Amino acid sequence: MKPLLYSGTKNASSWAMRAWLALREAGVAFDEEVVDIRRPQRFANLERIGAFSPPAMVPVLVDDQMMIFDSVAIMEYANDIADGALLPADRATRARARSLVAWQHSGLSGICTRISFESAFYPLKRTLTDAERTECGRLFDYLDQVLELSGGPYLFGALSLADLMLVPTVVRLTRHDLDFASWSRSQRWTAALLERASVAEWMREADALPHIWFDDYLVPGDAIRMVPAAA
Ligand SMILES: N[C@@H](CCC(=O)N[C@@H](CS)C(=O)NCC(=O)O)C(=O)O
Numbered sequence: 001m002k003p004l005l006y007s008g009t010k011n012a013s014s015w016a017m018r019a020w021l022a023l024r025e026a027g028v029a030f031d032e033e034v035v036d037i038r039r040p041q042r043f044a045n046l047e048r049i050g051a052f053s054p055p056a057m058v059p060v061l062v063d064d065q066m067m068i069f070d071s072v073a074i075m076e077y078a079n080d081i082a083d084g085a086l087l088p089a090d091r092a093t094r095a096r097a098r099s100l101v102a103w104q105h106s107g108l109s110g111i112c113t114r115i116s117f118e119s120a121f122y123p124l125k126r127t128l129t130d131a132e133r134t135e136c137g138r139l140f141d142y143l144d145q146v147l148e149l150s151g152g153p154y155l156f157g158a159l160s161l162a163d164l165m166l167v168p169t170v171v172r173l174t175r176h177d178l179d180f181a182s183w184s185r186s187q188r189w190t191a192a193l194l195e196r197a198s199v200a201e202w203m204r205e206a207d208a209l210p211h212i213w214f215d216d217y218l219v220p221g222d223a224i225r226m227v228p229a230a231a
Helices: 014-025 041-050 071-081 091-105 130-150 161-174 184-195 197-207
Strands: 004-008 031-035 060-063 066-069
Touching: 004 014, 014 071, 014 161, 014 197, 031 041, 060 071, 066 071, 071 091, 071 161, 091 161, 130 184, 161 184, 184 197
Parallel strands: 004 031
Antiparallel strands: 004 060, 060 066
16 A cells, blocks of 8 residues: 555645655655645644644654654655665765754744745735845855755755755745845756756645635735735
């Protein structure tokens, strides 16, 4: 029997996207059950997940009676199935890749707090605030250095869990009006990621869904200029 991934609504569930991408890129054939995490049905649906997975969140992978919860655990499992192909072979480089995975998992300095994944799919976008641009600088100054060292096209040369972990952040930022002028390596990297068949497949499905609006996307006092969504 194929593993079953309990995934989430595709224009909302950035954590499920990461696990889904890792399984796809590891070449794992899996079935998918999309759990509707939109309000109000999310509460009942996640309670159902909680009946067999203690965090009561998605993603969860069930493989051969074994249940694995949390996106990073599923990504590491996918990497194991692929005999380690999704992490650098060199121990020090692997540790650096895992640092980026951990940085994203522990919040990535708040970049994502008010730029929800859902907002990446809105037809109109607000501009990023100065504070958000400063945070982007912290990320992309570092990623440009990483890419310079590896020579690209991905962060550590070949595609790794570090790249996949950052895909939802890349989606959020490229779909707002982030100016990549100072980060040419990162700009090429984001383009390479977004062109991957796995990412394009998820995004195609996500783009076809009804928008999930959040009232706090626009906050009084922000310097707001609506910019058209990317085509
Ligand atoms: N650390 C978890 C976070 C998962 C997570 O927050 N999933 C969201 C959907 S993208 C969810 O199920 N949230 C349910 C809740 O917050 O109650 C992971 O990486 O899998």
